[in-house]
Amino acid sequence: MKGIYLDHNATTRPHPAVIEEMCACLENGWGNPSSSHAHGQEAKRILDRARAQVAALIGADPQEIVFTSGGTEADNQALCSGMAVAQPGTLLTSAIEHSAVLDTCKALVTQGHGVHILPVDSEGIVDLAQVAAALEQPAAMVSLMLANNDLGTLQPVQEIARRAKAHGAIVHTDAVQAAGKIPLDVRELGVDLLSLSAHKLYGPKGVGALFVRRGLNLPALLHGGPQERRLRSGTENMPGIAGFGKACELAMSAMKARSDHSRRLRDLLERSILEGISGTRLNGHPEHRLPNTSNLAFEELVAEDLLMNMDLEGISVSLGAACHSESRKPSPVLLALGRSDAEARSSLRFSVGESNTEEEIHRAVAVITAAVRRLRERRTR
Numbered sequence: 001m002k003g004i005y006l007d008h009n010a011t012t013r014p015h016p017a018v019i020e021e022m023c024a025c026l027e028n029g030w031g032n033p034s035s036s037h038a039h040g041q042e043a044k045r046i047l048d049r050a051r052a053q054v055a056a057l058i059g060a061d062p063q064e065i066v067f068t069s070g071g072t073e074a075d076n077q078a079l080c081s082g083m084a085v086a087q088p089g090t091l092l093t094s095a096i097e098h099s100a101v102l103d104t105c106k107a108l109v110t111q112g113h114g115v116h117i118l119p120v121d122s123e124g125i126v127d128l129a130q131v132a133a134a135l136e137q138p139a140a141m142v143s144l145m146l147a148n149n150d151l152g153t154l155q156p157v158q159e160i161a162r163r164a165k166a167h168g169a170i171v172h173t174d175a176v177q178a179a180g181k182i183p184l185d186v187r188e189l190g191v192d193l194l195s196l197s198a199h200k201l202y203g204p205k206g207v208g209a210l211f212v213r214r215g216l217n218l219p220a221l222l223h224g225g226p227q228e229r230r231l232r233s234g235t236e237n238m239p240g241i242a243g244f245g246k247a248c249e250l251a252m253s254a255m256k257a258r259s260d261h262s263r264r265l266r267d268l269l270e271r272s273i274l275e276g277i278s279g280t281r282l283n284g285h286p287e288h289r290l291p292n293t294s295n296l297a298f299e300e301l302v303a304e305d306l307l308m309n310m311d312l313e314g315i316s317v318s319l320g321a322a323c324h325s326e327s328r329k330p331s332p333v334l335l336a337l338g339r340s341d342a343e344a345r346s347s348l349r350f351s352v353g354e355s356n357t358e359e360e361i362h363r364a365v366a367v368i369t370a371a372v373r374r375l376r377e378r379r380t381r
């Protein structure tokens with residue numbers, strides 16, 4: 001499909017080498033990796049290789065990787081299973097987590113767990129003093145995303161993990177958006193649990209992983225067979241896992257080039273809009289953020305109108321998390337930053353990726369500039 005795709009935080013197009021790996025797995029690695037015969041062992045070899053590739057991306061041991069059906073399942077397992085074994089206390093999380101975390105927290109509250117939602121500052125960063133104050137009360141777990149999907153803002157997870165661990169809490173981070181875009185090391189971060197999703201890093205949808213630090217014994221969420229060390233029963237999604245492994249291998253080798261490319265194009269896009277179109281402003285932190293993400297407010301406009309205008313011209317952008325796009329509510333992330341309803345409704349998320357070019361950015365800027373002018377003129381008529 002032609003068009004200019006500037007929505008890489010929603011999903012990415014699978015890399016050709018990923019597709020190749022998945023097809024090869026379907027053709028030659030279709031055995032059940034739990035079978036002891038040759039067909040099973042060939043599948044097991046593919047599974048082991050993918051596990052090692054995913055582990056390498058985050059500095060983990062392969063035995064610490066549990067394959068899941070995606071980031072949502074990894075978040076659910078981290079919080080539900082984590083709270084089942086954590087010391088007594090509340091679960092600390094932030095107001096701008098993905099719904100896979102916030103809705104799981106709501107479910108945990110109905111089960112009698114305490115949840116404390118930490119606010120963020122006007123640039124989307126959790127205040128360390130607030131974390132320290134919250135840790136004065138008994139904390140069972142801390143779950144903080146590494147990078148926010150709407151803003152790209154990075155949280156000081158390493159520092160917060162250090163403080164939380166000193167209080168005996170289990171630490172989880174949702175690294176779904178960060179993985180593949182910035183270097184990650186679970187030991188440096190000091191986390192016990194970390195969620196990943198393949199489709200955000202040029203892998204397939206419906207597959208992800210949870211890093212579970214060695215020595216942390218979690219109960220299963222899905223019960224059944226002995227797969228994934230009994231932590232996640234069910235015959236493995238082999239083509240998905242093979243593709244995920246390949247995507248992680250590519251992300252490692254191309255991280256610097258991808259990140260430089262994204263930053264250059266993102267900055268070009270952002271600068272052109274902020275300097276060329278009046279009444280625009282950046283949402284989120286200008287520096288502490290992913291290299292590919294820019295969330296911009298267009299004063300006096302309803303971003304949905306702008307998005308539709310751009311879509312008609314073949315340019316795909318978003319209002320924020322894909323899972324909120326149907327609710328027509330303003331982004332809860334922007335409201336948490338203290339933006340008004342109108343400001344939140346006037347904001348668009350641009351997330352660039354590997355295949356974008358400078359020409360595409362120039363074309364996108366021209367389309368946005370013309371659409372903003374048209375929409376503003378219509379308002380004043």
Ligand SMILES: Cc1ncc(COP(=O)(O)O)c(C=O)c1O
Pocket residue numbers: 009010069070071072073075098100145147148149174176177196197198199206207208321322
């Ligand atoms: C930060 C974050 N966490 C979790 C998820 C959910 O991942 P998945 O789509 O693999 O379930 C997403 C997807 O948008 C995300 O951005």
